[in-house]
Amino acid sequence: MKPIEKKSARDQVIISLRKAIFNGDLKNGEEITQEEIAKILNVSRMPVREAFYALEREGLLLTQQNRRVIVKGVTEEDIKDHYDIRAMLEGEAAAKAARLATDLKDLEEINKEIEKAVQARNTDEYIVANEHFHRTIWKLSNSVRLQSFLDQLWSGLPPHLAEMVTEQMGKAHSEHQDILEAFRNRDEHAARELMMSHIKRSKIDFLKIF
């Protein structure tokens, strides 16, 4: 049995704020205070305070020297930046994973789930399985830093819009197959290159929609 994880108030605040920023409820440059948010979300200032701190690291908020906090909406430049860095880091993670991974059981398993989702044209399931696929590779890389950074990156961008996903599910899935094949061959170099181009391609597709 896997332990049930209950979300802390802080994490819930983080999630709520991210959503609000992504869907435009909180606009770029807008100034927000701890108390204001605390009141809206019906928690005390303390979890909000910590959430602000976390979101600042993700680049979604900015504390000015006056201590006031302003919202940093997602710009096109941001998205390019996000994908450029992610391509490098996930490439590195894939290379490390290909070198270290002796046990690809989990990854093969997830791959099958993706397969199913693609065939069923089930976008929601696909999104979940896809994230799972990537996160598993990070984990296989066995680098805390890579995991931490990629986690921050992944959370810092709006979830892939459904329209984008349906369009590219097939493409992405076949790229995943190639990556998996590189893993089976323990081919570090190929794993890195394939992962990087996989993400660079996503970047282009994402930008088209944005």
Add this chain to the structure above:
Amino acid sequence: MKPIEKKSARDQVIISLRKAIFNGDLKNGEEITQEEIAKILNVSRMPVREAFYALEREGLLLTQQNRRVIVKGVTEEDIKDHYDIRAMLEGEAAAKAARLATDLKDLEEINKEIEKAVQARNTDEYIVANEHFHRTIWKLSNSVRLQSFLDQLWSGLPPHLAEMVTEQMGKAHSEHQDILEAFRNRDEHAARELMMSHIKRSKIDFLKIF
């Protein structure tokens, strides 16, 4: 006049804990509690709590599923990991900076400071100026994410030991010159490559001492 920045208790706790981990006062695997640290540093649990959260992202602490926090000392594998990632990120930062930077005044200035420190064999001054040099490049890259990640990386490793620095000051300085030259020519590609090999070389030197 530049505004005076005063450190928050949280930041001081972060710094103290880092030091304690680096010099071995807190050993790998040791379990620490918020209250214990708060008592030692003579602050309340609140800043300690936030410091734990921050240090976890840097990879120096680990919160277990039980909520207990344990110390993750720096291993050789960690150092390799650190430098590998840093090489990529600083390479990217250098490339972006070379593309965007119109004004190299600050960087040239800092370069002269380094020059002075090298000639005077002044290790302390060198260390400060060197960090300044790198940070300035990150800033010129104009990417919040790169800055944030590199900041986390830079803080997560013990400061370069004095012995290491004296030995390699000259080498590093001449590498800096080459990087600066690439900037003057706005040569993205060269900037990235030179920065990457600069850091890969540091990695080797650091590992020799560790």
Add this chain to the structure above:
DNA sequence: ATTCTGGATTTTGGATACAGAATCCTTTGT
């Protein structure tokens, strides 16, 4: 009218308080 000044107001950082979760430890039953 514009700038300056000093107090009222807001907001933050940090301390303290309290309830619930996790762990420890003693007791009880077999």
Add this chain to the structure above:
DNA sequence: ACAAAGGATTCTGTATCCAAAATCCAGAAT
């Protein structure tokens, strides 16, 4: 002797409280 139960203890997460910092605003001085 050993395992299970359950109460005491420890520790964390969140709420509340307080003092210091920042901002705002009205009136005085130029």
